[in-house]
Amino acid sequence: MTTPKKQIEERRDVVIRFAGDSGDGMQLTGMQFTTATAIFGNDLATLPDYPAEIRAPAGSLAGVSGFQINFSSRDIRTPGDCPNVLVAMNPAALKTNLDDLEEGGILITNTDAFITQNLKKAGYGTNPIEDGSLAKYEHYQLPITTLNAKALEGVGLTKKEIDRCRNFYALGLMFWLFDRPMEVTLRWIEEKFKKNPELVKANQMALKAGYYFGETTEVIKKHYRVQKAALAPGLYRNITGNEATALGFVAASVLANKPLLYASYPITPASDILHELSKHKNFGVKTIQAEDEIAAAGIALGTSFTGGLGLTGTSGPGLALKSETINLAVMAELPLVIIDVQRGGPSTGLPTKTEQADLLQSLFGRNSESPLPVIAPATPGECFQMAIEAIRIAVKYMTPVLFLSDGYLANSSEPWLIPDFQKLQKIEIHHPKTGDAFQPYMRDEKTLSRPWAIPGTAGLEHRIGGLEKENITGNVCYDPDNHERMVHLRANKIAGIANDIPPATLLGDQEGDILLVGWGGTCGAITSAVEELRQQGVSVSSVHLRYLNPFPRNLGEILSRFDTILVPELNLGQLTLLLRAKYLVDAKVISKMQGQPFTIKEIVDGVKRLTLKKEVRQWQKQAAHPS
């Protein structure tokens, strides 16, 4: 018997969303699909989306966990606006995700899960599989649980264990449908379950069964092929923002030839940085899980005082707790890097969702005039070099530095061109030695930074602290003129960093009607939106800021070359406020506060809406005052 020939359709890019119960292994399935896709050679971007509860009640709407991947034969920058394919493992997953599926898109449902009880939990009055409401999709109804159980008959596992393999069955089917290689996942299963050979066998069988089901059955008539992407040549790996952040700080430690100490308190979505760094003690990395956020910041600052690279990491609510210590670092003028992986909402907010609303907290969330550099990576991979940059600035200028990542960057992944470490710039550090002319608060003329004398150095014994310092000597000083001088010195030191960072660069024309100004993880969506708008003939350019304080020195001049300044940001207009205040420009925000990243379309529409409003206003003005 010959394998039936199936039709193959070429696609430039495909967006798939896996959705199921938070206990169904959807994140795992998504990650495995991602790895296979990366190794196959597509460009890709992912978006995990999961609830804050570890196991919300099975089948409930609150318990739906999703993982979206966009993969392509061309350069892509976002996880994709709307899925072309939705895999819904139960009614709740269907209900919460169906609205996003493109019209005519491929829908795969696990019909076994569409039983009365689950339908009720998801709030369905009738079974959507039967009531015709899914007719507009290319709908494959597959009894995945049953098919998987049949395939695994006789492997000697309980029914429950067999059912837990069904996500691999679904994954195998997707591997076939999109022509992905299975080898990496087969290897992964072997490694993951090596203590239980039965589970290795069962999961591998499930994966293969799903794959061969696609190949042999008559149900699915065609499958898809997405050619390799034309990425820049070199060695690649897949990386998430949190991984890249952790590796960036290890690399910075090697570049500075100085041990790193990371102190942190577990918090979503920053915890993975602690997990990753704690594996690398052979790099001299010390990690401490502190009793709270305050202690974590204090331990890191103690390290900095002692001459080490003190690093602490958290998410927004934790940053609030660390602020007193950060201010001590400002006053003591010690290097300290604080990672803030921003998440949604004030207070506990939306722990597993993304937002970029800690910008003003980073800049102003401390008592008195307390300037410090704030930097923000724009892509998951870029977290690596910005981590190195954070350390470089902190030690050169003797200042705390805020590294603003976000939930989207943290968990999303993309192919990463692995840097050649030899080619990275070393980080120079100078400590005064015994016998050097030394005063704790004398300053380097160029950087305005004070000397970093470290305990253990004979003859440089000195005392510092949070009380105002006398210029040069560093003694406690309440003199009014001295305080004002010190406030200015601290401000000028940070402002001067503008001369030591790259100027902002434009995407698009050097001048024109509209300029989009973005920062952080919205880069991919903004860049893609600009390209799309330009293809439509709209005069739009964009500038993406990696440095939020100080701003690049050419930013004001760039802003002046455009009529309309629009700032897409996942907050109510925090960068917008800063630009308006600093450059006196009429910047407008394109805001989104849904715990989700921007889609490309939202930015395209936002630009059109705001520019249209402007045109209408001008027209109204002309009508009211005809020349």
Add this chain to the structure above:
Amino acid sequence: MAETSSTPKLSRKDFISDQDVRWCPGCGDYAILSVTQKVLGDLNIPREKYVFVSGIGCSSRMPYYMNTYGFHTIHGRAPAIATGIKAYNPDLSVWVATGDGDGLSIGGNHLLHTLRRNVDLKILLFNNRIYGLTKGQYSPTSELGKKTKSSPYGTIDYPLNPLCFAFGAEATFVARTVDTDTQHMAKVLERAARHKGTAFIEIFQNCVIFNDNAFQEVTDRESRWDKGLYLEHGKPLIFGKEKNKGIRLSPKTFLPEVVTLGQDGVIEGDLLVHDENREDTGYAFMLSRMMPPHFPVPIGIFRSIERPTYDSLLSEQETLALKNQGKADIQKLLNGTETWKVSSL
């Protein structure tokens, strides 16, 4: 930390900084400062290896007056910052100066975890049962019902016993001394300095302005022998001007009781013998619960046991990681496990 014999002999004056000491005249802090400077001079550790860390409060001004490395930090956080210092460089001798408000109120959490981790820090808790620097509010060690500026009707907070707190946290070295007995304080501080692990020393310290004579029972020359019990390792728990009172476990209740030698046939052999090295905290905890009017106030080293320190365990993990994972190869780390090559088109 490294003790070197080549270090030129230091003395108290080597540890006096150029800053004017600004405590109130008559403050007990002067004695603590002076004794600390003297003890450090005797320890044969180079001056540059000392770091003094403090939080906020009168006691926390101490680092300014010590001619060593010093970090006057923020309210209650000194143990955390000192942990960072010691964890990063175990070769330093790190001391924390704190008060009952700083250490037990706002910093209670950090103190608890520092004690349980057994970070090799020397913690001097200046206990005057009052807030001095903020001008006279009650503290976590103030007696119930105490009238202060912030408690005109008397406090309704039950006081905390710092030593019980320390034993609850499994502290490895716990002692109590008094600002007026400088010889005793010097002995205790020296022992603390030589202890490997967190050394926690409660120092009864008199605030002449806001809580004068807070510890009169044990500081008053007249009553100190009757009201104070000086602990000595291996010696029975004997006190009193006549050296005729002692502590034994009641044969009925198994609780401690004060007895008089020679009365009701009580002999020295019936008394508890002080043992600093008990692994179990029960005995030390029992001692720390003793207070007037039913008991004398124990003064001295309650507990001193050896246990690996946090900083040494942290360093050991590094050594182990080097052994197991091999020398760090940063390029290998960056490459990760799954890579693929894209060739030029």
